[in-house]
Every structure is written in C-alpha cells, then in structure tokens.
Amino acid sequence: MNDTMIACDNVTYKYESNSDKQIKFALNGVTLNIKKGEFVVVLGRNGSGKSTIAKHMNALVIPSEGKVYVDGLDTSQEENVWNIRNKAGMVFQNPDNQIVATIVEEDVAFGPENLGIEPKEIRKRIEDCLKRVNMYEYRSHAPHLLSGGQKQRVAIAGVLAMRPECIILDEPTAMLDPSGRKDVIRTIKELNNKYNMTIILITHYMEEAVEADKIVIIDKGKKVKEGTPKEIFSNVELMKDIGLDVPQVTELAYELKKNGICINTEILTINEMVNALCQLR
Structure with missing residues (x-):
C-alpha cells in the first residue's frame, strides 16, 4: 500500500512578469513527500512560493517542469483532476470567498450536492462535519452574521463534507483575530489527531507550526529546509536570515x-522553558 499522499518531484513553475516581461520562477526544483495522516506546515515569507506549492497540490496550477502526484495521480493529466480535487480539498485565506449559501447547513451541502450524493447521505454529512468543527448549533444561521473564525470553520466543514483524504489550507488564519485563529488551528489539529486526516497548512505564523509533524521552509521558490519543529526552530540564525521568526x-x-547559560535550544513551549530553567538551579 502506498502511504504517500502528495509527492512533488523537482517541481518548477515559471511565469512571465507583467512589468518587465522577464521569466520569473515562483518555484524552482522543489521536491517534497507528504505521508498520509501527516500534519505538515509550509512556512515562508510573502512571495516565497508557499501559496504556489499549495495550488499545485490541488491541481489548480500545473508545473512548468517536474511532476506532482496526489495519492499516485499525476496532476498534469486532465482526466485525473476531478479525482484529485475529491482527494485533496482546499481552504483559502478569505472564508467569504468560499461561502456560497445564505444558511450554514446549505453551504456545507453545496459540495456533496454537486458530487451527486443522495439527500439522505448529504444530511448525515452536514451533521457530522458541522459537529467536527464545533459549528452544529449554528447550522440554521446566516454565514454573513458569523465571526471570521466561525466562517472559516464553516468553510472547512464544506470541504470535509466532500470526504477528502487531505486538506490543504492556504493561510486560513491570515484574516482572523487571535481567538479566531486559535479556533481554526484547534479544529485543524483535531481533524488530524482524531480522524487521521492529512493536513497541509500554509502559514507565516510560527506558533501555528509548533504542533506539526514536519515543517517545510520555502524561500525564493526553493525548499530551504525540512524537519521536525524542534529541528527547524532551533536553527534560529537560518530562520532570521530568511526573514522568519521563531x-x-x-x-x-x-x-x-x-x-x-547551558540550556537546551530545542525549546518550543512555555512549559518546556519552565522545566529547562528549573533544571538549571
């Protein structure tokens, strides 16, 4: 059995700049392997290419060179696109761009209806998916009256209702306040822990990356480093060199x-810091 969810093999994406008509590289030779059930965070500053790699994983963009495979399906083959988008759901930065109905439960039903799922099964999925993101009590509400974090959780429920194996989230908390961000990240972690769903989170918030199984750093269209949160964040100088915080x-x-002071530098949380400081005494 193949346990790879997404494989990027030497992916390059070129485009022509509008200003000077020069060929630019949004991605340049990125190779990446994401296993089923993994929680992977892709970090990078603005313009690094992290959103472009996310769009490749959902076949919204096709590589100029190299290959992307989603559960073994080649994204450049047109006949695979429908299956790929069923396997890998995408959640974008602005939840308003993903909400299409005037009632929460109708919005969640939109995807399965388009897949031709029978009404009884759709009803079951709406209930299940809204409960998963803790929005079931809002099922009869109008989405435009919800907070940003609640809207984003409804958008996630809409993607979940299509039963994907993997969810790609492209800066889903960028437009949210701190409490909305916490809610969305808690939801994402629960989907990964409880339901073993593959999660790929694109972000520039370091604290969102701490809980990941693996972090991938993209800079200037290239993969700079890949490793566990401890391996990545303990490399403070590298992170600062590429304009990222820790x-x-x-x-x-x-x-x-x-x-x-003799202290472990692979510290990610306040509790770990307290323990390390207590051991110095």
Missing part, C-alpha cells in the same frame, strides 16, 4: 545559550 521561548533559549 517562537519567543525558542529565541529566549537561543539568547541565554549565547550568553553562556
């Missing part, structure tokens, strides 16, 4: 170490 406690550990 969690505050990781930076504190790095500064303490630099000033001669």
Whole structure:
C-alpha cells in the first residue's frame, strides 16, 4: 500500500512578469513527500512560493517542469483532476470567498450536492462535519452574521463534507483575530489527531507550526529546509536570515545559550522553558 499522499518531484513553475516581461520562477526544483495522516506546515515569507506549492497540490496550477502526484495521480493529466480535487480539498485565506449559501447547513451541502450524493447521505454529512468543527448549533444561521473564525470553520466543514483524504489550507488564519485563529488551528489539529486526516497548512505564523509533524521552509521558490519543529526552530540564525521568526521561548533559549547559560535550544513551549530553567538551579 502506498502511504504517500502528495509527492512533488523537482517541481518548477515559471511565469512571465507583467512589468518587465522577464521569466520569473515562483518555484524552482522543489521536491517534497507528504505521508498520509501527516500534519505538515509550509512556512515562508510573502512571495516565497508557499501559496504556489499549495495550488499545485490541488491541481489548480500545473508545473512548468517536474511532476506532482496526489495519492499516485499525476496532476498534469486532465482526466485525473476531478479525482484529485475529491482527494485533496482546499481552504483559502478569505472564508467569504468560499461561502456560497445564505444558511450554514446549505453551504456545507453545496459540495456533496454537486458530487451527486443522495439527500439522505448529504444530511448525515452536514451533521457530522458541522459537529467536527464545533459549528452544529449554528447550522440554521446566516454565514454573513458569523465571526471570521466561525466562517472559516464553516468553510472547512464544506470541504470535509466532500470526504477528502487531505486538506490543504492556504493561510486560513491570515484574516482572523487571535481567538479566531486559535479556533481554526484547534479544529485543524483535531481533524488530524482524531480522524487521521492529512493536513497541509500554509502559514507565516510560527506558533501555528509548533504542533506539526514536519515543517517545510520555502524561500525564493526553493525548499530551504525540512524537519521536525524542534529541528527547524532551533536553527534560529537560518530562520532570521530568511526573514522568519521563531517562537519567543525558542529565541529566549537561543539568547541565554549565547550568553553562556547551558540550556537546551530545542525549546518550543512555555512549559518546556519552565522545566529547562528549573533544571538549571
């Protein structure tokens, strides 16, 4: 059995710049392997190519060179696109762009209806998916009256109702306040932990990346580094060189170490920092 959900094999994506008609590279030779059930975060600053790689994973964009496979299906083959989009659902930055109905449950039903699912099964999926994202009590509400975080959870429920094996989230918290962001991240983690769903989260918020199984750093269209959160964030100088932050406690550990205090620099959470400081006594 193939346990690879998404494979990017030497993916390059070129486009012509509008201003000077030069050929630019949004992606340049990216190779990446994401296993089924993995929670992967793709980090990069604005313009790094992280959103472009997300669009390749859903066959919204086809590589100029190289290949992308979603559960073994080649995204460049037109006959695969329908199956690929059923396997890999996409959630975008602005939930308003994904909400199409005037009632929450009708919005969640939209995808399955288009797949030709029978009404009884759709009703079951609406209930199940709204419960999964803790929005069931809002099923009769109008989406435009919800908060940003609630809207984004409805958008996630709409994708879940199509029963994908994998969800790609392209900066889903960028337009949300801190509490909305927490809600959405909690929902994503639950889908991964409880239902073993493959999650690919594109973000530039470091604290969202701490819980991932694997982090991939993209910069200037290339994969710069890949590893566990501890491996990635303990490399403070590299992160700063490419214009990314690290969690505050990781930076504190790095500064303490630099000033001669013998402390583990692979610290990601406040609890880990408290334990490390207690051991210094």
